Amino acid sequence: DCNQGDDNDAMLSNFDGFEILKVISENTRSKTVTVHGKMKGENAVVLLEKKPFDAKHMNRYLTEETSLKNTLKNDIYGxxxxxxxxxxNAVKAVVIHPATDKHIQKYTDQERFVIEETENLYKTVTLPLLESKQLSVQWVYNILEKKQEADRIVYEDTDPEIGFILLPDMKWDRKDPAALYLVAIAHKHGIKSLRDLNASKLPLLKNILNQGKNAIMKKYNVPSWKLHAYIHYQPSYYHFHVHFTNIKLEAPGFDADRAHLLTDVIENIEMMDTYYEKKTLTFVARETEDLFLKFKENGCFDETSQDEIKKD
Amino acid sequence: DCNQGDDNDAMLSNFDGFEILKVISENTRSKTVTVHGKMKGENAVVLLEKKPFDAKHMNRYLTEETSLKNTLKNDIYGxxxxxxxxxxNAVKAVVIHPATDKHIQKYTDQERFVIEETENLYKTVTLPLLESKQLSVQWVYNILEKKQEADRIVYEDTDPEIGFILLPDMKWDRKDPAALYLVAIAHKHGIKSLRDLNASKLPLLKNILNQGKNAIMKKYNVPSWKLHAYIHYQPSYYHFHVHFTNIKLEAPGFDADRAHLLTDVIENIEMMDTYYEKKTLTFVARETEDLFLKFKENGCFDETSQDEIKKD
Incomplete structure (x- = not known):
């Protein structure tokens, strides 16, 4: 067993002896693929990812050493x-070995489903689930109380009602302004999500929008017309926060079924105080998420609900 | 000159003699890079793109022939x-040679700007520009009158008020339902965009949503909870149409600053007939677009307009 352990700790020099069981995930846009297989009798997960080009290495790409095989020629286009x-032309490889079933599940592509959450479905399905889970946001409180990450704070307004802390998202290296990604976390507790926003929260929303933009302009010299400010629904944690990203960044969570522009949110509430209480909100859930399972129990993905559309 | 022409037509076997002038575009997510350079004294544009992995070739990737260089080792993760x-591990290369200035401009990354188009800006900037350009949508009428692409029609409702033609988008190979991308084009003329939608268009919108989804279920067996139906603002052409895509497809135009879910559009109009006349609509424009230039003339990107935010 000890020897086995040593073997596992060894660094690989190639994939000799790797047995492929299944391609568990594939993305042709980001050029990644994930494989479940066996090495030395134990489960392994291998993630491969094509690397981006390095602009500084163009002079090594475009030389006589790069051979070309023509596939199409039409006038000036080859x-x-x-x-x-x-x-x-190295490829990034991550090898997890020995891998548990949890690893395999985590890296397996999951089916995703569109959920159209009406006011009623929020109140009868989503809200009871959130309340029963009592998800802890202690780590957020730690940030707000400066027990954690205090050195990362970019800007703070300490007002308990309309104040917030602005800090860089984990995904940003804090260097390249073109990849700018900051998060504004409200000091006020108890605003779970977009569903809880109404006219009483307008001062908070406007304060985050205006002061957030000003702080970003002052600190990073990125003007408001280069920025997106938005809220996720569903959020990844149920304490109110706003995402600020540079539009150059193709932020993964900026899809129309998840991101709600803060300017739109403010205007919708100004038009109608109860907009986000009444509005059907559309989002995508993965098949292993509790929220998906609850909606499924509720019959949202039955053949009959497809028929409903026909009768409409 | 004739010889020069022959030379240009020749297929390349490598990049010998290629002179790099500038990296004109870079995308680290899609792993592409575009270079402006010189070959044989003439301008050339070279686009390089990393290819996606081929799941069928995994057994050629994960062998002893693939050598590995360790960069990090932590417990079970390498x-x-x-x-x-x-x-x-071939890379896709497109060579345009000789390239004109237009090619170089076309492939150069353009700066993009967020535009917040209020009701007033639409009426005083966007609408007059659209009217002055008198953009032809004759090619759309050709489809509706079945002079073009009649063989590609997936479904049709011929009603002149609420009818539409459903056909595959150019980006879809019409084979893989996971990449499904269809467009529903309204028979009715004169609906330029989201801005022209109000309660009088609800029967059209609901008909496209319901019949479009049913037709897709019947023909491709993709249920409604696997589909997005949405409208672009700004649209790429000013005749009313709706995009239907499989949620598995990471459709490029599904960003929150461009895509408006058809279900949201219907519900917003039901809440307020004039919603899309009154609402500020946010979109991103590129620096060479007429619409951007008009908004710029209008002072939308001046330092003072940044100051406005502070005063708010």
Whole structure:
């Protein structure tokens, strides 16, 4: 067993002896693939990802060492398969070994489902689930009370009603303003999500929008017309926060079924105080999420509910 | 000159003699890069794109021929640079040569700007521009009159008020339902965009939503909870149409600053007939677009307009 352990700790020099069981995830846009297999009799997960080009290495890509195989030629347009020098064309590989069933499940593509959450479904399905789970946001309180991450704070308004803390998202390296990603976390407790926003929260929303933008302009010199400010629904945690990203960043959570522009939220509430209480909100849930399972129990994905559409 | 022409037509076997002038575009998410350079004294544009992995070739990737260089090792997690067999790791290259200034401009990354189009800005900036340009949608009428693409029609409702033609988008190969992308084009003329939608258009909107979803279920067996139905603002052409995509497809135009879910549009109009006349609509424009230039003339990107936010 000890020897086995040593073996597992060894660094690999190639994939000799790797047994492929199944491709468990694939993304042709980001050019990634994940495989479940076996190595030395134990489960392994291998993630492969094509690397982005490095602009500083263009002079190594476009040389006589890169051979070209023509696949199409039409007038001034030529399409080729290019074979770069191998040292310039590494692929990122992550090997998890030995992998548990949890690892395999975590990296397996999950089916996703569109949920149209009406006012009634929120009150009878989503809200009771949130309340029963009593999700802890203690880590958020730790930030607000400066027990954690105090050195990362970019800006703070300490007002308990309309104040917030602005700090960089984990996904941002805090260097390149083109990839700017900040999060404003409200000091006020108890605003779970978009569903809890109404006219009484307008001062908070406007304060985050205006002061957030000003702080970003002052600190990073990114003007408001280069920024998106938005709220996720469903959020990843149920304490009110706003995302600020540079529009150059193709932020993964900026899809129309998840991101709600803060300016739109403010205007909708100004038009109608109860807008986010009444509005059907559409989002996508994955098949293993509790929320999906609750909606499924509720018959939202039955054939009959497809028929409902026909009768409409 | 004739010889020069022959030379240009020749297929390349490598990039020998290529002179790099500038990296004109870069995308680290899609792993593409575009270079402006010179070949044989003339301008050239080279686009490089990493290819997605081919799941059928996994058994050629994960072999002893793929050498690994360890970059990080922590418990069961190992991170490597993997050097795949060169034949399994081709890069797609497109060479445009000789390239004109227009090609260079077309492939150069453009700055993008957030525009918050109020009701007033629509009436005084956008609408007059659209009217002055008199953009032709004759090609759309050709489809509706079945002079073009009649063989591609998936479904049709011929009603002149609420009818539409459903057909595959150019981006879809019409094979893989996971990449499903269809467009419903309204028979009715004169609905330029989201701005023209109000209660009088609800029968059209609901008909497209319900019949579109039913037709997709019947023909491709994709249920409504696997579909997004949405409208672009700004649209790419000013004749009313709706996009239907499989949620598995990470459709490029599904960003929260461009896509408006058809269900949201219907509900907003039901709440308030003039919603899309009154609402500020946010979209992103590129620096060479006429619409951007008009908004710029209008002072929307001046330092003072940034100051306005502070005063709010």
């Amino acid at each position: 399409t080729y398969e290019a074979f770069l020098p191998s040292t310039e | 991170t490597y640079e993997a050097f795949l067999p060169s034949t399994e």
